[in-house]
Every structure is written in C-alpha cells, then in structure tokens.
Amino acid sequence: MAEKRTNNNIGIFSFFAGAGFLDLGFEKTGHFKTVYVNEFHQPFNDIYRYARERMGIEKPGYGHHVEDVCNLLKKKKLAELKKEVEETRQSHQLVGFIGGPPCPDFSVAGKNRGKEGENGRLSGTYAELICKAKPDFFLFENVKGLYKTAKHREFFEHLKKKFRRAGYALTEQLINALEFGTPQDRERIILIGFHKSVFTKLGIKAGKGVLEGFDWDGNKSGKMAEITALPWPGKTPYTENGEVLLPENIREELTVEYWFRRNHVNEHPNGNMFFRPKAALTRFQTVEEGDDKKKCYKRLHRWRYSPTAAYGNNEVHIHPYLPRRISVAEALAVQSLPAEFELPLSVTLTDAFKCIGNGVPFLAAKGIAMNIYDFITRNN
Numbered sequence: 030m031a032e033k034r035t036n037n038n039i040g041i042f043s044f045f046a047g048a049g050f051l052d053l054g055f056e057k058t059g060h061f062k063t064v065y066v067n068e069f070h071q072p073f074n075d076i077y078r079y080a081r082e083r084m085g086i087e088k089p090g091y092g093h094h095v096e097d098v099c100n101l102l103k104k105k106k107l108a109e110l111k112k113e114v115e116e117t118r119q120s121h122q123l124v125g126f127i128g129g130p131p132c133p134d135f136s137v138a139g140k141n142r143g144k145e146g147e148n149g150r151l152s153g154t155y156a157e158l159i160c161k162a163k164p165d166f167f168l169f170e171n172v173k174g175l176y177k178t179a180k181h182r183e184f185f186e187h188l189k190k191k192f193r194r195a196g197y198a199l200t201e202q203l204i205n206a207l208e209f210g211t212p213q214d215r216e217r218i219i220l221i222g223f224h225k226s227v228f229t230k231l232g233i234k235a236g237k238g239v240l241e242g243f244d245w246d247g248n249k250s251g252k253m254a255e256i257t258a259l260p261w262p263g264k265t266p267y268t269e270n271g272e273v274l275l276p277e278n279i280r281e282e283l284t285v286e287y288w289f290r291r292n293h294v295n296e297h298p299n300g301n302m303f304f305r306p307k308a309a310l311t312r313f314q315t316v317e318e319g320d321d322k323k324k325c326y327k328r329l330h331r332w333r334y335s336p337t338a339a340y341g342n343n344e345v346h347i348h349p350y351l352p353r354r355i356s357v358a359e360a361l362a363v364q365s366l367p368a369e370f371e372l373p374l375s376v377t378l379t380d381a382f383k384c385i386g387n388g389v390p391f392l393a394a395k396g397i398a399m400n401i402y403d404f405i406t407r408n409n
Contacts, residue, residue: 040064040121044128048384049077054394060402064117065091072380079373099154114162129170130155156188160195165227169220176203176218197222198235200243207256208249209396211365212288212334243404248396261333265318270350276332286331288362297358298371304354313352335363340382360385365392
C-alpha cells in the first residue's frame with residue numbers, strides 16, 4: 030500500500046535489517062521514516078517487530094519481507110519494488126536504501142572468504158539491487174576488512190565503479206562508533222551515494238563520481254585521536270562487586286558503567302538473560318577487570334569503553350565486577366540502544382546476542398543519519 034504524504038520526511042527501504050539498530054538511528058532523528066523492511070532470519074525480524082511495537086513506532090507501510098534479498102532481483106519482485114520506490118517518491122522528499130550485508134566473509138576474525146563466500150556475495154546483490162531500483166541515495170555498511178584488506182579492497186572498488194556507472198556520486202569513511210558517543214571501539218566502512226537525478230534538486234556537486242561537500246564530522250562527539258589519548262585505566266584486580274573509583278580526566282559518557290547505569294540494566298526486562306556455563310566459573314573469577322586483549326574471555330572495565338561487540342567466534346565478554354558473561358540488557362547498552370529498546374523474552378540467547386553483535390551501534394547510526402540529513406538540507 031502507498032505511503033501517505035509526509036512533508037519533509039525521507040522514506041527509507043531497509044535491507045539486512047536484523048533487529049533494526051540502523052533503522053532506529055535514522056528514525057530517531059525525526060527526519061526519516063522506514064517504509065520497507067527486508068530481513069532473511071525470522072527470529073531477527075521478530076525482534077525488530079517486538080522492539081518497535083514496545084516503543085510505539087509505526088509499522089512500515091510496505092511491510093516486512095522475510096526472505097533472501099536475492100529474490101528481490103527476480104523480474105516480478107523487482108518490478109514491485111521499483112513501483113514502491115516510485116510511490117514513496119510521491120509521498121516523501123527523497124527515497125533512500127540503507128543496509129549492511131552480512132560481513133563474516135570480509136572479516137579477518139571471521140571466515141575471510143571475500144566475495145566468493147555465501148555472505149560476501151550478498152554485498153554484490155545489494156549493489157545490484159541499488160543500481161536497478163535507483164533510490165535517490167543509499168548507505169552501504171560493512172566491516173573494516175572490506176576496506177583495509179588488500180584482497181577485499183579490490184572487490185570494494187569494483188562495487189564503487191558499478192555504482193558510478195549507475196549514476197551515483199560517492200563518499201566514504203572508515204568510522205568508529207566511539208566518535209559518535211557509543212561506549213565501544215568499533216570500526217566500520219560506510220559508503221554513501223547520491224544519484225545524479227537529484228543533483229540539480231539538491232545542488233549537489235560531484236567531480237568524477239565523487240560527492241563533494243559531505244561533512245562526516247558534523248555530528249561526531251569527538252575525534253579518535255583525542256579519545257584514545259585520554260588517560261583510560263588499564264587492568265584492575267577483579268573483586269566481585271568491588272568498588273573502583275571513577276578516574277579523572279576521562280569521558281565518563283563513553284564508559285561501560287555509565288551506560289549500564291543509564292539503561293538501568295539490572296531492572297531492564299532483558300537484564301537476567303545471559304549464558305550460564307558452569308565450567309567457566311573459574312575463569313570468570315580470575316580474569317582481571319579490563320583484561321580485554323585476549324581473543325576470548327574479555328573482561329570489560331567499568332570505566333573504559335568496550336572492545337567491538339562481536340559475540341560470535343568464541344568471543345566472550347565478561348561483566349566488569351560479576352562472575353558471569355554480560356547480559357542481553359548490558360550488550361544493548363554497549364551498543365548505545367535507548368533503555369526502552371527490549372527483546373522478547375522468548376528469543377534464544379544465541380539469536381539475541383548474534384543480532385546485537387551484528388547491529389550498527391545506535392548512536393553511530395543516528396549520527397550518520399544526521400550527517401546525511403544535514404547534507405540534504407544544506408544543499409537543498
């Protein structure tokens with residue numbers, strides 16, 4: 030069904046939506062509205078629906094599409110998608126596609142199979158979908174391995190050439206969620222493109238397919254060099270429920286403990302959801318607070334930001350001052366989600382932690398969305 034007319038609102042088609050952290054960041058700016066959602070894994074889509082229902086967010090006008098994104102390239106479905114894009118143009122200022130294809134095939138810590146991997150091919154599928162449906166702009170998110178690793182960078186450059194041939198001018202940056210206020214050291218490559226059909230309307234300048242004038246720093250709360258130069262604490266001997274005073278001259282709002290308190294994680298509906306492996310109790314009691322450099326069993330420091338929230342590949346994040354793994358509520362806090370974001374209690378712990386670890390940190394998503402909106406309004 031067609032969306033009702035919404036002045037100065039930008040329609041978003043979301044792909045590989047997961048639990049919807051990226052979508053929520055766009056929506057919470059007040060300038061974007063999600064009208065179409067695609068996600069392959071039913072449990073993730075169940076989380077998406079449940080969380081938004083609890084938050085009172087309107088359902089997408091074109092609904093939820095729980096299916097392989099490759100199906101959307103089939104003739105009948107592609108024609109339907111194009112029709113929905115055009116209808117959204119009539120009721121919204123602009124139309125954008127946003128999404129982060131599954132990325133283990135480009136991650137050094139993951140499968141590292143590149144474009145030939147099952148998930149790696151989805152990046153090419155998403156690119157093809159953009160080039161055929163031609164939204165006014167798009168956002169493509171992926172792990173830093175696609176950008177920094179030589180064997181994958183070639184594929185990334187190939188995707189960019191494809192976008193340029195389809196009429197898009199591009200801008201990219203390797204961002205860190207810390208710069209946007211998320212208590213997590215998480216790098217991701219973000220590629221943004223605007224189609225030539227809106228260049229005149231928005232006053233966009235594009236030299237040789239490069240988008241000029243896009244301000245990546247406009248909605249950051251700090252720069253990485255400044256953040257990492259602060260006197261963050263090192264390791265602290267672990268004591269169950271022990272007290273550690275807040276160090277001076279750090280940014281408290283970037284710490285794990287600040288977000289645990291802000292989100293009231295102990296009272297959160299998902300606060301008691303965590304893995305309870307009996308065999309690991311000894312390790313939970315012996316790892317020092319802040320000892321997070323190992324591949325597995327990383328104990329967070331309450332007065333420091335978390336390493337990347339990647340709850341797969343045998344990576345375990347331990348609570349700073351309790352002998353257990355972190356809870357679902359605490360993982361949501363590390364991803365800077367609002368306290369009112371909840372997962373259904375029926376979800377499995379595996380699905381819960383996987384969808385959280387896969388998601389774009391909420392504040393990073395919101396900051397990037399505001400950068401896009403500022404670019405549109407400044408030029409329009």
